[in-house]
Every structure is written in structure tokens, then in C-alpha cells.
Amino acid sequence: MILVVTGHVLTRPVYRRHSAIEPIIRLICFTLSFVSMQTQPASAAQPLRLEDIFSEQGLTGPEPSQFQWSPDGSRLSYILAEADGERRNLWVLSPESGQKKILVSYEQLQKLAPPQEKSTDDEREKERLLRYSVASYIWSPDSQSILFTSGGQLYLYRLDEERAQPIAASKKDVRDPKFSPNGRWISFLHEHDIWLAPTTGGEERPLTTGASERLLHGDLDWVYPEEFGVRTGYHWSPDSLRIAFLQLNQGNVPEFPITYLAPTRQRLDLQRYPKAGDPNPIVRVGVIEARPGRKQPKIIWVEGVAEYTPRVHWADDTTLALQRLNREQNEIELLFTDATLGRPLTILKEHDPYWINVSNDLTFLPASRRLLWTTERSGFRHIELYGYDGKRQATLTKGDWEVAAIERVDEKNGWVYYTSNEDQPLGKDLYRIRIDGSDKERLTKTAGTHSVNVSPAATAFVDSFSSLKTPSRTELRRVGKAESVLIHETDSLEAFDLAEPELLEWRTEDKALVRGLMFRPTSTEPDRKHPVLIYVYGGPHAPTIRDAWGSRGRPLFHHYLAQKGYAVFQIDDRTSSLLGHRYETAMHKQYGPVALRDYEFAVKQIQKMDFIDPDRIAIWGWSGGGFSTCFALTHSKLFKLGIAVAPVTDWRLYDSIYTERYMGLPAKNEKAYDDTSAVKAAGQLHGRLLLVHPTADDNVHFQNTIQMIDALIQAGKPYDLLLYPGKTHSIHGEQERLHLFRSIEKYLADHL
Numbered sequence: 207m208i209l210v211v212t213g214h215v216l217t218r219p220v221y222r223r224h225s226a227i228e229p230i231i232r233l234i235c236f237t238l239s240f241v242s243m244q245t246q247p248a249s250a251a252q253p254l255r256l257e258d259i260f261s262e263q264g265l266t267g268p269e270p271s272q273f274q275w276s277p278d279g280s281r282l283s284y285i286l287a288e289a290d291g292e293r294r295n296l297w298v299l300s301p302e303s304g305q306k307k308i309l310v311s312y313e314q315l316q317k318l319a320p321p322q323e324k325s326t327d328d329e330r331e332k333e334r335l336l337r338y339s340v341a342s343y344i345w346s347p348d349s350q351s352i353l354f355t356s357g358g359q360l361y362l363y364r365l366d367e368e369r370a371q372p373i374a375a376s377k378k379d380v381r382d383p384k385f386s387p388n389g390r391w392i393s394f395l396h397e398h399d400i401w402l403a404p405t406t407g408g409e410e411r412p413l414t415t416g417a418s419e420r421l422l423h424g425d426l427d428w429v430y431p432e433e434f435g436v437r438t439g440y441h442w443s444p445d446s447l448r449i450a451f452l453q454l455n456q457g458n459v460p461e462f463p464i465t466y467l468a469p470t471r472q473r474l475d476l477q478r479y480p481k482a483g484d485p486n487p488i489v490r491v492g493v494i495e496a497r498p499g500r501k502q503p504k505i506i507w508v509e510g511v512a513e514y515t516p517r518v519h520w521a522d523d524t525t526l527a528l529q530r531l532n533r534e535q536n537e538i539e540l541l542f543t544d545a546t547l548g549r550p551l552t553i554l555k556e557h558d559p560y561w562i563n564v565s566n567d568l569t570f571l572p573a574s575r576r577l578l579w580t581t582e583r584s585g586f587r588h589i590e591l592y593g594y595d596g597k598r599q600a601t602l603t604k605g606d607w608e609v610a611a612i613e614r615v616d617e618k619n620g621w622v623y624y625t626s627n628e629d630q631p632l633g634k635d636l637y638r639i640r641i642d643g644s645d646k647e648r649l650t651k652t653a654g655t656h657s658v659n660v661s662p663a664a665t666a667f668v669d670s671f672s673s674l675k676t677p678s679r680t681e682l683r684r685v686g687k688a689e690s691v692l693i694h695e696t697d698s699l700e701a702f703d704l705a706e707p708e709l710l711e712w713r714t715e716d717k718a719l720v721r722g723l724m725f726r727p728t729s730t731e732p733d734r735k736h737p738v739l740i741y742v743y744g745g746p747h748a749p750t751i752r753d754a755w756g757s758r759g760r761p762l763f764h765h766y767l768a769q770k771g772y773a774v775f776q777i778d779d780r781t782s783s784l785l786g787h788r789y790e791t792a793m794h795k796q797y798g799p800v801a802l803r804d805y806e807f808a809v810k811q812i813q814k815m816d817f818i819d820p821d822r823i824a825i826w827g828w829s830g831g832g833f834s835t836c837f838a839l840t841h842s843k844l845f846k847l848g849i850a851v852a853p854v855t856d857w858r859l860y861d862s863i864y865t866e867r868y869m870g871l872p873a874k875n876e877k878a879y880d881d882t883s884a885v886k887a888a889g890q891l892h893g894r895l896l897l898v899h900p901t902a903d904d905n906v907h908f909q910n911t912i913q914m915i916d917a918l919i920q921a922g923k924p925y926d927l928l929l930y931p932g933k934t935h936s937i938h939g940e941q942e943r944l945h946l947f948r949s950i951e952k953y954l955a956d957h958l
Contacts, residue, residue: 251703254766256951260943263287265762266677266696270297272341276349279662282682283309283345283352285319286694294321296343296352299682301666304691310352310363318354318361318370319343323938325357330464330475330904333934338431346405347389355383360394362405374403374410381425382438388446391496400424400440400451402498411498413449414505419478424451427459427478427487428904433863434516434564442496445523448545450493452515458485462909464902468931477904482858482865482879483872489515491528493545506548512539514863516564521594522572527553529568535561535867540568540579542594553596556581560791561867563587563747567612571641578602578622580609585788589624591641602643608786610634613667614660617641623649623660623667630654631784632709632753636667638685649685655754668693672755674707674723703728705768709751710775712811718780718792720804723751725764725774727817735819736773737958738812739764740845742827744801744834746790746868749783750776763947772954773818779804795875797857797868798837798882805834809844822846824958826950829906829935830854832898836884836914839893847894847957849950852906852935855914856883859907888917894957896926898946900933926953 258265268287275282281298288295296310296319310318319342322335334340344353353373354361358380360373373392374380383394385405392403398417403410414423424440430452431437440451459478466473480486490511495503512530519527526545531538537557541550556562565587567580575594580587587609589602602622603609610625613636623638629648634655639646650656654673661667665685672678677696710722727736741764743750755761764774779801781790793800805825813820824847827835832853839848857865857879858872872879880886895918899911911927918925928949930937937946 252701254702254704254762254769256763256766256944256947259762259766260940260947262940265699265702269678269696270680270694272339272343273659273668274341274343274345275659275661276345277347277662278349279665280349281309282661282666282668283343284693285315285342288312294319299691299693301661301682301684304682306693309365314363314370318356318363320356329902329932329934329938332938333904333936334431336938337936338437340437344383344385346385347387351405353383353385353392355380360392360403362392371407373405374401377401377410382440384438384442386442386446386496387444390446393440393442393449393496395425395440398422398425400449400494402496413494413496413498413503414451415502420455420457422452422454422456422487423492424449425454426452427454427456429480429486429861429863430454430516432905433861433867434514435566436516441518441520443520443523443545447496447523448493449496450491450518450520450526450545452518453490453492455488457488459487460484462907464904464907466902466932475902479904479907480862482860482862482869484862486513486533486862491515491518491526493526493548506546508543508548508550510541510550517566517568519568519570521570521577527568527570529564531562531564533866534870535863538562538564540596553594554579554592556583558582558787560787560794563787565611567609569612569615571615571617573617576641578612578615580612582787586786589622589639591643600641600643602639602641603646606786607631608784613658614662614664615641616664619664621664623664625656625658627784630753632751633673634752636660636669638664649683653753655752673753674709674755677755702765704765710811712808714780714804714807718789718804719783719785720780720808721749721751721778721783722808722812723776725768727771727773728769729771734817735822736771736817737819737822737954738773738775738824739767739954739958740805740809740812740823740825741774741776741831742779742801742805742825742834742838743782743829743831744779744798744805744827745830746781746793748830749778750831751778752784767951767954770951773812773815775808775812777805777808793868795868795870795878796882798833799841801834802838802841805838806842806844822958824848824954826850828852832906833884836895837882837887839895840884840887840890843892845893847896847953849896849898849953851898851946852900852903852937853884853897853910853914854906855910856885858883859910859913885913885917888914888923889921891918891921891923891925894924894926896928896950896953898928898930898949900930900935900937902932903935905935 270284270286273284283298293312295308298309299306352363361370363370377396381395400413417423426439456478459480461476462479464475491508492505494505513533514531517529521527524545526543528541540554543550569578591600607628612624614623620641621638625634636649636658654671656671659668670680679695680693681690683690705725705728708724712720767774781793825835825845826849828851832850835848835850836853854860897911899908901908
């Protein structure tokens with residue numbers, strides 16, 4: 207009606223005939239138009255769609271990945287797809303000039319380094335590549351060549367010639383390639399043995415022999431990469447004369463069958479997988495001279511054994527350093543040994559009454575024969591300086607905050623670069639401090655979580671950062687300089703009018719901190735009571751709440767549900783609220799009960815909110831969060847329904863290293879295992895439960911869901927089930943992810 211008045215009724219002839227009232231009419235028209243602008247938005251916000259959230263590129267578009275510095279520090283390289291998400295190029299950036307250019311184009315890269323999710327049809331291998339961020343290219347030590355891995359084959363790309371040369375062309379399924387430090391050799395794993403090939407061309411030869419599925423030389427089993435973060439099983443000495451390697455004997459490790467029933471010709475894979483209490487692989491460390499020939503070089507085996515050897519390092523050309531850990535994982539030793547003799551000497555030894563978290567922070571300062579070591583002795587991880595004699599010389603950091611990692615050490619100029627949450631409890635920043643613990647300086651200033659990659663000479667660093675409110679932005683920064691070079695900024699989501707996440711903090715009766723993150727319904731109406739969905743994990747070192755944008759898709763799904771009228775909360779219990787080892791140990795031998803008590807406390811606070819329906823509360827989680835969901839529905843009456851994706855349902859079914867670290871050995875702690883079992887408590891199920899599982903999950907086996915179903919049947923309890931044939935733990939795939947989250951939305955709509 208307003209538009210009719212201003213545009214059609216008050217015509218120009220009227221203005222001419224009644225010129226005396228023209229100013230009044232103009233004022234009325236202006237006022238009505240202004241009111242129209244205030245009541246009618248210029249452009250309505252776009253609603254989120256699951257099809258967009260879980261498309262291959264997502265709403266924020268492609269992001270750079272696989273950042274690497276050339277060894278000489280002159281170039282930063284990374285892979286970035288064009289806007290279509292398909293055409294990936296290898297870019298390089300000069301830290302001096304800030305200039306960027308394509309080093310290897312899409313046409314070349316699609317053969318040399320296809321996207322990891324498209325480089326293989328094997329779902330378990332795809333999961334390994336993506337889960338562990340396996341690099342598809344490596345710089346040569348002289349910064350003049352790049353080694354690419356493509357579908358298990360190797361190509362050496364010489365930058366001056368702009369052409370690729372196959373390496374070990376006759377070998378298929380090659381893994382874990384490396385250059386020798388002097389650049390003369392390329393080493394790789396083939397059929398569980400270590401091989402060498404000359405970079406100048408020529409025949410590849412085996413360095414170790416006799417490996418098999420049961421006996422691994424330099425290759426890794428499933429449990430070491432997953433639970434110790436080990437990414438390689440062999441290491442070149444700095445002088446390129448020797449290789450130290452893990453030998454893992456899996457002969458006594460039980461096999462678990464993973465079946466593929468969707469194809470007409472079904473397939474069976476047998477996975478070596480030690481469950482809690484099972485025999486682990488027998489590990490020992492060997493040192494072999496790097497000179498392949500017709501006669502195998504002699505292997506020097508390091509004396510002594512331990513349940514676990516989670517870290518192997520070279521302190522110098524001939525000194526090998528090992529970290530050994532007992533089965534209870536509460537005692538760790540750092541040992542040095544002459545690589546030509548194999549007789550270790552204990553340098554450091556730590557004991558913890560609960561468990562020890564192994565880190566990657568051991569760093570050697572060969573010029574001064576000292577080392578940096580991080581410890582959680584104070585209850586928080588901090589950096590200490592030791593001599594090679596094992597005597598502590600300095601404590602570099604201290605306080606009720608966590609050092610996340612040592613990122614780089616500049617021994618020449620006396621600086622240690624590290625990340626921590628000292629100034630941002632829910633974020634992460636880059637700092638540097640003198641080796642003697644003085645002159646600490648914060649190098650990143652923006653609020654949020656900063657993931658960094660520091661150059662070899664520590665003169666520049668990649669800074670990828672985001673916050674709860676903003677998707678990621680990646681910059682190149684030079685140490686000591688204010689200006690930065692923008693590498694990439696994700697697409698804006700302002701058009702979607704997302705709910706602003708609200709951080710909540712509660713204190714329990716015993717003063718423990720429980721955190722919540724709320725996605726408030728975007729269309730709250732007076733007196734309307736909204737259903738609630740709570741997302742949890744419940745394990746140590748895995749908070750769901752950080753000042754970061756989060757993993758791709760899942761936070762946007764929570765925003766999507768908020769637009770649909772749900773109140774969504776992420777909840778972190780006291781053991782997972784980024785508070786350090788001092789607090790996470792509360793769940794020792796109580797994996798489940800401690801977190802649930804905190805969830806119940808948080809729910810009772812949420813139920814007091816005036817826009818919440820206190821009787822319509824659901825809980826969901828994935829993996830460890832799937833366990834927390836099953837445990838909550840069998841040990842609490844607060845939840846109307848739960849959705850458990852790939853859940854652990856009884857800790858006897860999960861792997862030895864992870865489970866025993868927190869729960870102890872089953873034979874010695876049977877009651878703790880019984881008390882934390884959702885399977886044994888199936889008869890107490892309260893509310894509706896949807897179990898979701900990929901059938902080829904080699905992490906949390908489908909057996910977990912099968913046992914839960916069997917127990918529910920025996921108890922006369924109903925359940926709902928959703929399966930993903932042939933998929934692994936992460937349920938990769940655009941159609942699969944879209945189907946999963948559509949199903950979750952429908953389940954909530956139907957039953958909540």
C-alpha cells in the first residue's frame with residue numbers, strides 16, 4: 207500500500223495543480239518510504255542448506271593445504287584449488303618479496319598429486335591419508351626438486367627442467383618416501399621393508415629384507431599412528447650414513463575381520479588390532495648402514511625391551527635417542543645409545559601417578575649438547591632445558607596454562623618458538639622465548655586459534671587462524687615485522703545470518719569448570735519452548751569448544767539446526783575443557799561417569815532458560831562422543847533421545863594403548879570396565895537411541911554396535927540403526943555425509 211501511494215496515486219499532475227501542498231506531499235512520501243525501508247529488509251538472509259554445507263567444497267570454498275617450507279627457506283609452498291574446487295595448483299610464495307606464483311600447474315598436478323580422497327578407491331587407505339594428513343609432496347634437501355607421491359608411485363619433479371621422472375617405477379603401493387639428508391637417495395617402504403633408490407636414476411634396492419604382514423621393518427601397524435601420533439617408522443641419520451627403524455612383530459596380535467558385503471563377490475580383510483588386555487606388537491629398534499647391495503648390511507639392534515617405543519630420534523650423526531614407555535603408560539625413559547654399539551643409557555626418567563601423554567617436543571641443541579623437553583609434572587605442559595647428562599638447567603615456561611607444542615628452535619640466535627593458550631584459554635598463539643627462559647614475546651595478536659608453520663631460519667611463519675565467529679584466514683608473517691601477506695581468506699558467510707555462538711561457563715558444586723557453547727534458535731518467538739540438542743565428546747585432549755571455526759561442516763550443521771528452531775549446545779566436561787593434565791586425570795578409570803555428571807549438571811542449567819523445553823533434550827556425538835551418548839542414555843533419564851555415530855560401547859572392545867592409558871588393564875580393573883560399559887547397562891536404556899556405524903570401520907569396530915544391539919534385544923529394548931556399507935570411521939564422501947546429516951535431522955524432527 208505504501209508503494210501504491212508513493213508511486214501511483216500521487217502523480218505529477220497532482221503536484222502541478224496543487225503546488226501549495228507539494229512540499230507536504232513530498233515529506234509524507236519521504237516518511238512513508240523511510241518506514242518501508244525500516245520494515246522491509248533490503249535482502250532477506252539466505253537459509254542454510256545441507257546440500258551446500260556438505261558439498262565437496264562447502265560454503266567457505268577451497269582452502270590451502272600441505273604448507274611446506276623449502277629447506278633453504280626461500281619459498282613457502284602449498285596446494286590450493288581454484289574456485290571450482292577441481293583445479294588444484296602447487297603455489298609458492300617468497301617471504302622476502304611477498305610474491306606468489308604457480309610452481310606446478312593443475313595439468314601436471316592431477317597426475318603427480320591427485321586429491322587424497324581421489325588418489326585411491328581403498329576406503330581404509332583413504333582414511334589413513336586424510337586422518338593423518340599424509341603429505342603428497344616433499345622438497346629435496348637442496349630445494350631444487352620435489353618428490354610427489356601419487357597412488358602409491360613416486361615422481362621426482364626437477365624444477366629447472368619442469369618435468370617429472372618416475373622413481374622405482376616397477377614398484378606399486380609405495381609409502382612413506384623420504385630424501386636422505388644429503389639428497390643422494392630416496393628411501394621408501396615397499397611390502398613392509400625399507401628400499402633405497404638413487405635420485406640420479408638407477409635401480410632401486412631393498413635395504414632391509416624378510417618383512418611380512420606379521421613383521422614390519424620401518425612400517426607401522428594400526429595402533430602406533432592412531433594412539434601415539436607416530437607418522438614414520440624409520441629415520442635417516444643427519445650424515446646420511448645410517449637409518450634407524452622400528453621393527454614391529456605382530457605375530458601375537460589378534461586379527462579382527464573387516465567384511466565388505468556390498469559387492470557381489472564379498473571381501474574379507476584381516477586387521478591386526480590389539481584390544482585392551484591383548485598382546486601388543488613386540489617392538490625393537492635397529493640401525494642399519496644405508497648402502498644397499500647384494501649383501502644386506504649388518505643390523506645393530508638396540509639392547510633392552512619395553513612395551514612401547516613411541517619415539518625415535520637422532521641427537522647427532524652417531525647418537526640415537528629413544529623414548530620407552532611401560533604398558534601402564536605411567537613411566538617414560540629417554541635413552542641415548544651409540545648407534546654402532548646399541549647399548550642404551552638412561553638420560554631422563556619420568557613417572558606419573560595416572561598416565562603420561564607422549565609429545566613431539568623433544569628437540570636437540572647439538573652445538574651446546576643440550577635438549578628441550580616438555581613435561582606435565584606441574585599439571586600443565588611446560589618446557590624444560592637439560593644437558594645431555596640429564597641434568598635440568600632451566601625451566602622456560604610455567605603457569606596454569608598449556609604449551610601446545612615447540613614449533614621451531616633457532617639455536618644460533620637463542621630463541622625457542624612455541625604455541626600455547628596462555629593469553630587465550632580457548633585459543634592458541636605463537637610465542638618465542640630465550641633458551642634461558644627470558645624475553646618472552648607473543649607473536650600472534652588476533653583473537654582466536656592460530657596454527658603456525660615456522661620457517662627453517664625462524665624468520666617468517668605461516669599463520670592460519672580463525673575464531674568462533676569467523677572462518678579461517680591464512681597469512682605469511684615475518685618475525686619482527688608488522689605487515690603481513692594474505693595467502694587466502696575463506697568466503698564470507700554474512701549472507702546466511704548465522705546465530706552468534708554464545709560461550710557459557712558453569713561451576714559445579716565441587717568447583718569444577720564445565721563449558722558450554724550455545725547456538726540460540728534464530729527465530730525465537732514469545733512463549734515458544736525450543737527443543738535442545740547437545741553435542742559432546744567426553745574424552746581428554748578432545749574439547750569440542752575452542753575459539754576456532756571448527757571442523758568442516760559440523761559447526762554449520764549446528765547453525766542449520768538453530769535456523770530450524772533447535773537450541774544447540776556443545777558441552778565440555780571438566781576433563782576436556784582445555785585445563786591441562788591436572789584436571790583431565792579426574793576421569794582415570796572412570797571414563798564415562800565423570801563426564802556424565804558434568805553433562806547432567808549442564809543440562810539442569812540449560813533447563814532453567816526461559817526459551818527451552820526442559821522435556822525435549824537430545825544428545826549426540828561421534829566416536830568417543832558416541833560412547834558418551836550411549837553411556838548417557840543407559841545411565842541417565844534426562845535425555846529423550848540420543849544419536850551415537852561410530853560409538854565405542856564397551857572399553858574392552860577398543861584398542862590397547864588408548865584404553866589402558868585411561869582405564870588400566872582389564873585384568874586388574876574389571877569393575878571399572880563393567881561400570882563404564884553401555885553394553886552391560888543396556889537394560890537401563892532410557893529414551894530413544896539411534897545407532898549409526900560404518901561397516902568397514904577399522905578404528906571403532908562395527909562389533910561395538912553389534913554387541914550393543916544384541917544386549918538391547920536381550921533386554922527387550924528398542925533401537926534404531928543406520929549403516930554405511932564399506933565406509934570407515936569418518937564416513938567420507940559427499941553423498942554419504944549428506945545422507946547422514948539429513949537422517950540426523952529427520953530423526954530429531956520425528957522423535958524430538
